[in-house]
Amino acid sequence: MRIFILAIRNLLSHGFRSFLTSLGIIFGIISIIVMMSIGEGARIKSISSIEAMGIDNIILKSVRNTASQAVAEERGILKYGLRETDVKRFIEFDNIRSVVPARKIRKTIYYGSKSYNFSGLAVTEDFSKLLKLRVTMGRDIANFDNEKKKRICVIGKKIKKKIFQFKDPLGLYIRIGLIPYQVVGIIENRYGIKTPFGQNPDEMIFVPLDSYKSDFSFKGLDTSINTVVDVEYDLIYLKVLHTKHIDYTAKRAKRYLEKIHKKNFEVSVPYLLLQQKEETQRTFNIVMVAIAAISLLVGGIGVTNIMTANVFERYKEIGIRRALGAQKIDILVQFLVEAVTISLLGGLFGVLFGVGGSIMVSKIVGWPTAITTTSVLGSFIISVAIGVIFGTYPAWLAAKLDPIKALRSE
Amino acid sequence: MTSVIEIKKLKKSYFMGTVETPVLFGVDFSLNTGEYVALMGSSGSGKSTLLNILGMLDKQTSGEFLLDGTDTLKLSDNEASRFRNKKIGFVFQSFNLLANMSVLENVKVPMFYSKVPIREQNKRALELLDRVKMSHRVKYSPLQLSGGEMQRVALARALVMKPALILADEPTGNLDEKTGQDILDLLDEIHAGGASILMVTHDPEMMNRVERVIHLRDGLIDREELGGKASLSVKTQ
Numbered sequence: 001m002r003i004f005i006l007a008i009r010n011l012l013s014h015g016f017r018s019f020l021t022s023l024g025i026i027f028g029i030i031s032i033i034v035m036m037s038i039g040e041g042a043r044i045k046s047i048s049s050i051e052a053m054g055i056d057n058i059i060l061k062s063v064r065n066t067a068s069q070a071v072a073e074e075r076g077i078l079k080y081g082l083r084e085t086d087v088k089r090f091i092e093f094d095n096i097r098s099v100v101p102a103r104k105i106r107k108t109i110y111y112g113s114k115s116y117n118f119s120g121l122a123v124t125e126d127f128s129k130l131l132k133l134r135v136t137m138g139r140d141i142a143n144f145d146n147e148k149k150k151r152i153c154v155i156g157k158k159i160k161k162k163i164f165q166f167k168d169p170l171g172l173y174i175r176i177g178l179i180p181y182q183v184v185g186i187i188e189n190r191y192g193i194k195t196p197f198g199q200n201p202d203e204m205i206f207v208p209l210d211s212y213k214s215d216f217s218f219k220g221l222d223t224s225i226n227t228v229v230d231v232e233y234d235l236i237y238l239k240v241l242h243t244k245h246i247d248y249t250a251k252r253a254k255r256y257l258e259k260i261h262k263k264n265f266e267v268s269v270p271y272l273l274l275q276q277k278e279e280t281q282r283t284f285n286i287v288m289v290a291i292a293a294i295s296l297l298v299g300g301i302g303v304t305n306i307m308t309a310n311v312f313e314r315y316k317e318i319g320i321r322r323a324l325g326a327q328k329i330d331i332l333v334q335f336l337v338e339a340v341t342i343s344l345l346g347g348l349f350g351v352l353f354g355v356g357g358s359i360m361v362s363k364i365v366g367w368p369t370a371i372t373t374t375s376v377l378g379s380f381i382i383s384v385a386i387g388v389i390f391g392t393y394p395a396w397l398a399a400k401l402d403p404i405k406a407l408r409s410e
Numbered sequence: 411m412t413s414v415i416e417i418k419k420l421k422k423s424y425f426m427g428t429v430e431t432p433v434l435f436g437v438d439f440s441l442n443t444g445e446y447v448a449l450m451g452s453s454g455s456g457k458s459t460l461l462n463i464l465g466m467l468d469k470q471t472s473g474e475f476l477l478d479g480t481d482t483l484k485l486s487d488n489e490a491s492r493f494r495n496k497k498i499g500f501v502f503q504s505f506n507l508l509a510n511m512s513v514l515e516n517v518k519v520p521m522f523y524s525k526v527p528i529r530e531q532n533k534r535a536l537e538l539l540d541r542v543k544m545s546h547r548v549k550y551s552p553l554q555l556s557g558g559e560m561q562r563v564a565l566a567r568a569l570v571m572k573p574a575l576i577l578a579d580e581p582t583g584n585l586d587e588k589t590g591q592d593i594l595d596l597l598d599e600i601h602a603g604g605a606s607i608l609m610v611t612h613d614p615e616m617m618n619r620v621e622r623v624i625h626l627r628d629g630l631i632d633r634e635e636l637g638g639k640a641s642l643s644v645k646t647q
Binding site for chain 1: 462465467468487488491492494495496500502506507508510519520522523524567571
């Protein structure tokens with residue numbers, strides 16, 4: 001303990017120089033803390049958004065492409081996408097818990113005399129669970145709605161505001177195409193999750209899939225291309241039993257769809273995306289740590305440099321201490337403790353400024369950041385290690401000094 | 411009668427590559443417990459070399475040096491450090507206090523290296539500072555002291571481990587006449603308290619203060635003579 005106090009006093013007697021020396025360490029540790037917190041923040045964000053898509057889901061999407069375009073030119077109707085036959089086939093697959101299909105609503109919505117172009121999905125009961133939606137008023141779409149082909153709908157909270165303002169919408173009717181559907185519930189997108197088409201459920205209308213299928217044919221006008229399209233399902237979620245085999249199940253589904261639908265579909269597996277993301281994150285972390293390591297190396301060299309200068313300046317002191325009974329190891333420890341103290345103080349300030357810095361990054365730049373205990377503890381361990389590694393040489397120089405020469409020097 | 415220092419046929423040479431430069435050619439002398447001896451000699455006589463060996467900062471090339479009965483040649487560097495710490499009190503011409511420590515801390519340095527408990531350290535240091543009449547400067551920095559005051563602190567430091575031998579290397583060399591006399595008076599007192607002292611000096615007047623004078627010349631003991639206090643100590647024995 002006393003040797004630390006001695007070290008701090010010796011360092012304070014060259015306060016500015018000690019500060020400059022530890023600056024390298026400070027910046028090194030700041031960069032470690034800030035970069036790791038940015039990396040960790042980005043990781044948490046991307047992982048939670050991927051996790052939100054459902055870690056045990058395989059998402060199949062119908063897509064238009066040139067092949068379907070050619071069919072359209074022939075018949076005037078663009079027919080593509082996933083079908084009920086596919087759903088039936090998928091149910092027979094191994095490792096499938098459930099198959100959840102959905103279709104886009106391609107009809108204009110009316111309320112009173114006004115018309116709206118909201119997006120919407122015709123879904124089964126399971127769907128809002130997939131998107132982790134919360135019912136804030138009324139109820140959700142249930143299985144009996146589908147069984148009895150009830151004409152009901154659940155609307156996003158932003159739609160409620162747009163159509164009904166402050167009116168209680170429950171029990172009121174909106175029209176899809178020309179058919180009235182009764183509003184039975186309001187939902188809220190609690191976690192900011194989007195549909196695989198990038199839509200926000202808060203701005204969507206949901207109706208029971210079977211009701212919609214019986215009211216409307218597969219054909220509908222796709223306003224974005226101004227063409228009538230024939231699509232049974234725009235979306236199928238495959239919920240698997242074991243994520244361990246999700247890759248296999250996804251490949252099997254893909255092989256099957258390639259045979260039936262050529263290229264008119266897309267497969268995405270959040271679980272695999274997550275793994276890829278973590279892999280990229282690791283690479284990113286390694287690069288960042290390498291950058292921080294370079295600045296710490298420079299800082300460490302600074303420690304060696306200044307401590308060597310210290311030793312040369314304090315020949316006399318070393319000589320006196322040796323004459324008074326200090327062993328070589330005492331001198332070595334004294335200078336080593338000084339070096340460790342410099343770099344540890346550097347580490348301390350580095351951690352403080354680093355934490356401040358990463359808070360500023362998230363406040364000013366808006367990136368998500370997260371300080372981990374690993375990065376803080378690691379920073380302290382690293383700064384002690386730097387002190388030891390880069391302080392040993394000058395300390396050894398001091399210890400092996402000939403006490404007679406050291407005493408004689410001025 | 412026991413000897414603190416006993417050297418026999420002590421030789422020391424410096425080597426520059428293969429070139430040997432002999433400095434001490436075979437010195438014999440002893441210093442008895444409680445004795446006060448002056449070592450005189452012109453520069454180049456080998457005085458400093460002898461003092462370095464006696465202070466265990468250096469080792470002889472051949473010959474024997476027993477310090478308090480122990481053959482010093484056999485000691486490792488660590489053991490020699492421990493010996494310096496416990497057996498020898500150094501007093502230097504240029505005081506050699508540590509500038510960034512207080513007076514009290516300077517006196518405590520030797521105890522730090524022998525792991526004396528802190529309470530004991532403070533007690534002993536304060537006692538000795540009182541003895542050298544420096545208790546009013548305990549918290550001062552050496553830079554705030556006069557030369558004489560610095561040498562008093564250095565004396566306290568030299569005594570703090572109750573050494574077998576005090577090696578004083580021209581302790582008054584950097585002091586004016588009056589202050590120098592004060593320091594020598596203090597050394598007399600310390601000697602009267604039972605300390606064995608070897609003092610290197612140029613000052614012929616020192617003859618009167620010591621019991622014996624050893625003259626070193628060209629690496630050999632030229633002659634020995636009794637000092638002014640010799641009769642006194644002979645009487646007491």
